Amino acid sequence: MNLRGERQADFAYQAVYRYMINLINEVSLETPVKLPSLRQLSTRLNVSISTIQYAYSLLEKEGRVYSVAKSGYFAWPVAANPQLMAGADLLERLYAAARRPAMVVLSGDEPALLGSLDGDLLTLERKLVRRYPHQLQPWSQPCGVWELRAALAARYTSSPTRCWQADEVYIGADLQGVLEILIDALGLKGTVLVTESPCDYRVLRLLQAAGVRVIELPWLADGRFDLAMFEHLLRHEPVHLVLLSSVVSMPSGTALSVPERLQIAHLLEQYGCWLLENDTFGELSYTPSQAALRHLVNPERLMVFSSFEKVLGPEAPFGYLLSHQMSSELQRQFLLRSFRLSSIRQRAIARLYQSGRFDQHLRALRQLLQEQAQAMSQRLDARMQGRVSYRVPIAGASFWLESVAPVDMRLIFQRMLTQQVVIAPGELFSLSGLHHQHMRLSHTFAGQPNLDVTLDALAQALLEAQTA
Structure with a gap:
């Protein structure tokens, strides 16, 4: 099958997506089934690996497939009767239910469902395709296109002492892939990490699968951060990394007060801990909010991760990471992962930032x-x-x-x-x-x-x- 002959109104990944839907519909209804690898589909359909990655990212976002590190992608079973899934893992049951027709899916947190920039993004992409013919596009940029990395670096820079450079930004196919690289680069297996709770279940599952000992620090009933327990953990546990939200903690919707932020920054500095900041919802506060936590902590012990899709929509599935440190190891890990990302799509996202449309x-x-x-x-x-x-x-x-x-x-x-x-x-x-x-x-x-x-x-x- 050759998808390059599809009508021009469709991008290749859309044709791949339709092909994968048909393929998934043919699999077993009882148990998860392993799907073809990126390279296998790339060869079979005669399209780039990045195109296959786009399609898989959309399917994963819709709960139709899931990925297992170093094993590939699997299709969730579709149970006709919800009782058939009663003994399965709760997350598997949720994903399987969300796939079934005619379901009212109220389980997610997808702001872009109210309005995405998919149309603008694809329009920009079409213009850029004419400007950058396929033969002129870089074949491999493992850490992302420089134009988008520079746009993100500029956006995250807030002062001469809180500034970022393009080569300190790393872009991956999706947020999960970026976090998997981060876990490997930091060598987190067997280490202790403290996180606020509740926490995104995708992040928790990745940490659990990597053998990280996760200590959860729940918000107090009145919405305050438990500073006393936080200090106790830093003092008595071998904690080197703390995972906190940048502005608002989701799904609880709780925000740190200014004194809490200052005290957290002080404790992190006192005990020499790194901050891993989750900025996934950092720009989605309804009203102007306080400065992000990253503006208060030691920038040399800071890493920030986020993605575009919460604001832009599913056409922008890329995840990204910012770090002043460990550049050699992060570059090596991104190179090993060999993300084959569309340079045109990344340039289109960069233009949305630069034009003010974002x-x-x-x-x-x-x-x-x-x-x-x-x-x-x-x-x-x-x-x-x-x-x-x-x-x-x-x-x-x-x-x-x-x-x-x-x-x-x-x-x-x-x-x-x-x-x-x-x-x-x-x-x-x-x-x-x-x-x-x-x-x-x-x-x-x-x-x-x-x-x-x-x-x-x-x-x-x-x-x-x-x-x-």
Whole structure:
């Protein structure tokens, strides 16, 4: 099969995506099935490896496939009956349910669902394709195109002492790939890492798979950071790396106060710890917020990671990392990984930054998210009958809900699946059994006509699943 003859209105990755959908639909409905490797598909379909990577990234984002380090990609099983997945891993069950037709998927936190820059990005890409014919495009830039690296370095620079250079920015095919490289480069296996909790389950699973000992530090009930416990851990545990959010911690939607930020920076310096800052939602606060944590800590013991897709949409799946240190090892790891990323797509993203189009879109997206959060808050107050407590989020696209009465959240998850609704149980966001009374619920429903009915069903499930 040769995809280069596809009609010009489609990019090759879109044709690959359709091919993969058909391939996935043919696999077993009972167990995960290994899919062809990037190189195998590249040879079979006569397209570049980066094109295959784009398609796989979109499929992974949609929950249709998942990747295993050094093993490749696998298709999730599609269970016709949710009871068939009752004994499986909870995350597998969530992904499998989200794949099924006609499901109301309220488990995610995808701000770009309210508005992406996919159209602008593809338009720019078409213009750049004419300007940079295929034969003039660099074949291999393992750390990313210089133009985009320079744009990110400029964006993250805030002062003469808090500045970044393009060669301190590293771009990978997706956030997972970048984090896997970081784990290898830092040699984290067997080390101790402290993270805020709840924490992104993708990050937690990667750390767990890499053999990292993760100590979770939950936010206090009143939304404060537990500084006393944090200092205790730094003093009594061999902690070399701390993972914290830049501005707002998601999914809890909690933000550090100025005194808390200053104290954290002081403790990190006192105990010689590195900060690994998660900036995935750093620019998605609804209103102007405090300075990011990275502006307060020692820049020589700082690494920052993020991605484009939360703001730009699924057409920009790249992840990226900023670090002043370990340049040789990071370059070596990126070279070994051999990301084959489209230079045209990266240049198009850089142009969105340079032209101001990114900032214009970001302002509009923040406004939409805030309006949607307010509308969802009104619905929760009206439909949930006081069965959950929450704080109205100040960033992102989801609510972090806590059941007022003790409940079996797994039972609620299962009951909602039978009504074609997917929620994200809170225990997914912990490796140590925290947040069993919580759930993440998306508010980017974009006018979902059955949302009130869905919330009524969720309120009833909370009532029926009470354990005391």
